[in-house]
Amino acid sequence: MQTSHQQAYQNLIKSKNRSKGNYDEGTRTLKLHVGDKVLLFDETVRRGRSRKLSAQWIGPYNVTNGGGQNYCPGYFNSRNLCRA
Numbered sequence: 001m002q003t004s005h006q007q008a009y010q011n012l013i014k015s016k017n018r019s020k021g022n023y024d025e026g027t028r029t030l031k032l033h034v035g036d037k038v039l040l041f042d043e044t045v046r047r048g049r050s051r052k053l054s055a056q057w058i059g060p061y062n063v064t065n066g067g068g069q070n071y072c073p074g075y076f077n078s079r080n081l082c083r084a
Contacts, residue, residue, distance in 0.1 A: 038061055040057065
């Protein structure tokens with residue numbers, strides 16, 4: 001016989017997997033290749049500026065190298081972190 005703690009834990013795992021499955025149904029994978037043009041989302045807002053009125057996307061940039069899930073646009077150097 002299971003204790004209530006173990007049963008609650010199993011219900012939590014089932015719920016987590018069900019929620020992940022529901023979320024994953026609405027997502028799609030992004031296939032980028034070297035030479036593609038991309039826009040980057042810019043979360044920064046300069047002091048004294050409104051988030052609504054500032055440009056949210058910067059670019060376009062060419063993808064210079066990449067593989068897997070991380071791609072580097074052309075303006076990044078080796079010290080900067082690049083994510084896409």
